[in-house]
Amino acid sequence: MDEQALRAAICAHGRSLFARGFSVGSAGNISVRLPDGVLITPTNSCLGRLEPERISRLDRAWRHVSGDPPSKEVSMHRAFLEARPEAGAVVHLHSTHATAIACLAAPGETAPIPPLTPYFVMRVGRTLPVLPYFRPGDPAMAPAIAVAAGGGARAVLLANHGPVVCGRTLDEAVYAAEELEEAARLALLLRGAGARTLSPAQVEALLGAFGGG
Ligand SMILES: O=C(CO)COP(=O)(O)O
Numbered sequence: 001m002d003e004q005a006l007r008a009a010i011c012a013h014g015r016s017l018f019a020r021g022f023s024v025g026s027a028g029n030i031s032v033r034l035p036d037g038v039l040i041t042p043t044n045s046c047l048g049r050l051e052p053e054r055i056s057r058l059d060r061a062w063r064h065v066s067g068d069p070p071s072k073e074v075s076m077h078r079a080f081l082e083a084r085p086e087a088g089a090v091v092h093l094h095s096t097h098a099t100a101i102a103c104l105a106a107p108g109e110t111a112p113i114p115p116l117t118p119y120f121v122m123r124v125g126r127t128l129p130v131l132p133y134f135r136p137g138d139p140a141m142a143p144a145i146a147v148a149a150g151g152g153a154r155a156v157l158l159a160n161h162g163p164v165v166c167g168r169t170l171d172e173a174v175y176a177a178e179e180l181e182e183a184a185r186l187a188l189l190l191r192g193a194g195a196r197t198l199s200p201a202q203v204e205a206l207l208g209a210f211g212g213g
């Protein structure tokens with residue numbers, strides 16, 4: 001996809017996520033890697049009303065070169081994209097159920113959502129590390145993200161804040177963020193009900209077929 005198409009795709013995904021309540025107000029941000037830099041949603045922008053030409057463009061050194069001022073979470077996106085060279089996009093949301101799990105799970109947990117369905121395993125992978133709480137925009141979260149992502153995580157939960165998810169493409173990152181939110185909703189719906197989970201062998205077979213992590 002060329003840059004204009006990527007800008008349009010960021011706006012279309014943002015609109016869709018916002019319309020379904022995956023993001024409210026000005027919460028959340030999206031970044032996409034370019035051959036010579038990064039596109040990222042502007043700070044304080046509503047994902048439902050993004051404009052292609054106002055999306056922030058950063059150069060290879062992560063300096064703002066055009067568009068509105070970038071998200072205050074540049075260091076969050078940078079940590080993921082630098083730790084996972086195959087990742088092409090990062091999505092951060094405050095989606096309700098994933099954030100609820102981020103309030104329940106203890107920092108340090110690596111599997112706060114059980115493997116209930118195949119698409120959660122296929123899109124999000126084996127681990128979902130829960131990182132400590134950081135103030136939004138705090139660059140101190142970058143090293144923690146780098147360790148988790150460098151260790152193979154495709155997604156993390158920031159305690160009491162929300163999910164951060166990467167994908168090879170923008171579509172994959174958005175799909176993973178959506179699967180994570182739905183898996184969190186299922187996990188909360190089924191909490192204490194004794195739901196059957198996928199077996200370790202079923203999980204391994206999915207990861208073998210659709211990629212590890
Ligand atoms: O989700 C957010 C902070 O964590 C939103 O921040 P920005 O508006 O700066 O992107």
Ligand SMILES: [Zn+2]
Nearest residue numbers: 028094136162
């Ligand atoms: Zn946030």
